[in-house]
Amino acid sequence: MHQLEFKVIIEYMPAILDGLAMTVQISALSIICGTVIGVLGALARISGNFAAKAIANAYVEWIRNTPLLIQILFIYFGLGMFFDLSPLVASVAALSIFAGAYITEIIRAGIQSIHKGQREAALSIGMTETQAMLLVVLPQAIRRILPPLAGQFITLIKDSSLVSVIAVTDLTYVAKNIVTTTFRAFEVWLVIAVFYFVLSFILSMAVRKLERRLAKSD
Amino acid sequence: MLKNVTKIAALAVTMIILALLFAGCGSGDSKSAVADIKKKGKIVVGTASGYYPFEMADKQGALVGYDIDVAKAIAKELGVEVEFQNYAFAGLVPAIQANKIDIVIAGMTINDKRKEVVDFTDPYFVSGQALLINKQYRNIKTWQDLDKPGNVIAVSMGTTADQTASSMFKQATVKKFEGSALAGLELINGKAAAVVHETPWVAIYHRLHADTTYPILEPFTTENLGIAVTKGKPELVDWLNKFLKQYKESEEYKKSYQYWFVDMPWWDSVPQKK
Numbered sequence: 460m461h462q463l464e465f466k467v468i469i470e471y472m473p474a475i476l477d478g479l480a481m482t483v484q485i486s487a488l489s490i491i492c493g494t495v496i497g498v499l500g501a502l503a504r505i506s507g508n509f510a511a512k513a514i515a516n517a518y519v520e521w522i523r524n525t526p527l528l529i530q531i532l533f534i535y536f537g538l539g540m541f542f543d544l545s546p547l548v549a550s551v552a553a554l555s556i557f558a559g560a561y562i563t564e565i566i567r568a569g570i571q572s573i574h575k576g577q578r579e580a581a582l583s584i585g586m587t588e589t590q591a592m593l594l595v596v597l598p599q600a601i602r603r604i605l606p607p608l609a610g611q612f613i614t615l616i617k618d619s620s621l622v623s624v625i626a627v628t629d630l631t632y633v634a635k636n637i638v639t640t641t642f643r644a645f646e647v648w649l650v651i652a653v654f655y656f657v658l659s660f661i662l663s664m665a666v667r668k669l670e671r672r673l674a675k676s677d
Numbered sequence: 678m679l680k681n682v683t684k685i686a687a688l689a690v691t692m693i694i695l696a697l698l699f700a701g702c703g704s705g706d707s708k709s710a711v712a713d714i715k716k717k718g719k720i721v722v723g724t725a726s727g728y729y730p731f732e733m734a735d736k737q738g739a740l741v742g743y744d745i746d747v748a749k750a751i752a753k754e755l756g757v758e759v760e761f762q763n764y765a766f767a768g769l770v771p772a773i774q775a776n777k778i779d780i781v782i783a784g785m786t787i788n789d790k791r792k793e794v795v796d797f798t799d800p801y802f803v804s805g806q807a808l809l810i811n812k813q814y815r816n817i818k819t820w821q822d823l824d825k826p827g828n829v830i831a832v833s834m835g836t837t838a839d840q841t842a843s844s845m846f847k848q849a850t851v852k853k854f855e856g857s858a859l860a861g862l863e864l865i866n867g868k869a870a871a872v873v874h875e876t877p878w879v880a881i882y883h884r885l886h887a888d889t890t891y892p893i894l895e896p897f898t899t900e901n902l903g904i905a906v907t908k909g910k911p912e913l914v915d916w917l918n919k920f921l922k923q924y925k926e927s928e929e930y931k932k933s934y935q936y937w938f939v940d941m942p943w944w945d946s947v948p949q950k951k
Contacts, residue, residue: 536859536862536863536866539866539868540866543867543868624854624855624859625854625859626831626852626853626854626863632853635767635834635835635853635855636834636853638767638771638835639767639770639834639835639839640790640840642770642771642774642790642791642793642794644771644774644775
């Protein structure tokens with residue numbers, strides 16, 4: 460017979476908050492690095508350069524068709540046999556590389572969804588390729604990119620829970636640790652789920668606001 | 678926005694009410710736990726493979742080991758099939774609390790903390806915590822030498838090694854992994870100075886990685902391993918205790934002990950890294 464006891468949560472709150480800070484840190488760094496990788500990847504995929512295209516394609520396919528957990532274990536324990544990667548560096552690397560592949564596709568699809576007449580019109584009034592991309596195509600593409608991009612960022616926050624397997628002291632690691640000492644699985648996991656929910660929810664609210672502002676500027 | 682908040686609050690309240698309802702209707706008194714297992718025709722045994730030589734996978738992926746023999750002997754005595762469910766060690770107690778498994782046989786040490794949430798049989802094995810050290814840390818001779826700032830100690834999360842290390846090491850950093858295998862990897866990759874684990878595991882893992890590690894086998898704790906059972910099934914615990922008493926006298930037990938801990942002919946049939 461189980462009596463629910465939420466006081467263990469209060470007892471362990473400092474540890475949970477430390478874990479939360481770690482999760483926020485890892486997610487934020489991975490979102491930034493992943494976006495940079497994604498922009499570069501998308502540029503490579505739409506570029507005329509055959510080698511850049513091939514490399515970007517191989518990267519996207521390889522990452523999207525293998526599990527993130529395996530990528531994390533491979534980077535930390537596998538590459539760890541040759542390079543001294545700290546758990547934090549390994550997790551941010553794994554998550555950025557993983558998210559980068561999806562972001563590459565989101566940005567590429569967004570750019571290619573803009574009718575080619577837009578680019579041609581820009582060129583015909585004397586813009587260069589770069590100007591046409593930056594001033595005409597991208598501003599329209601961004602509105603289409605933003606919603607799936609936000610979805611990807613939220614997925615990343617939740618996926619970051621997997622780095623607990625390489626002993627990064629994130630929210631999930633802290634929770635697992637509390638469960639092994641208190642055996643309060645129900646209370647701990649419920650509260651941790653709420654923490655993840657709040658994190659993701661704040662982010663999706665922020666993106667929705669940004670979307671609305673972009674819509675207004677039409 | 679306000680609407681959303683109201684909705685979420687309503688959802689949260691519903692979940693909590695559901696939780697309290699479920700909490701109310703536990704597993705029942707289960708006076709006939711043994712009869713239930715016999716009626717089901719199988720006993721579901723939770724274990725956590727990778728803990729040499731208690732439970733591990735052979736080259737075909739089948740579970741083998743000292744504990745697996747105990748589980749099979751129990752099933753045979755009950756006249757039922759045995760079904761193994763392989764968890765991360767830290768998941769075993771939650772699994773038995775949630776009635777996902779009938780018993781846990783996973784080299785689990787009997788201690789007070791666990792006794793608050795599960796019942797244990799009498800001990801079926803006596804063991805203790807030992808150290809496996811990375812050779813780069815040649816000067817470490819005792820656990821006190823190990824307890825220095827900057828030293829990393831890898832353990833399998835939720836094990837008594839974890840509990841022992843977390844309470845004994847004040848200066849060093851204790852890093853917790855899911856399972857002994859990942860903790861061991863951290864050690865042979867040179868990222869941890871030591872792994873704390875029970876003596877049989879340390880001896881065997883050292884044999885697997887003699888080039889990178891050295892063991893300190895003298896145990897610094899004494900631990901009794903027991904079979905864990907869901908709370909409130911005294912009949913099953915009694916049955917298991919009677920069984921263990923007779924099992925420990927049997928030829929089968931002597932053979933099993935000799936096989937896993939003394940002769941170790943299984944050595945060639947479990948996957949080993951070089």
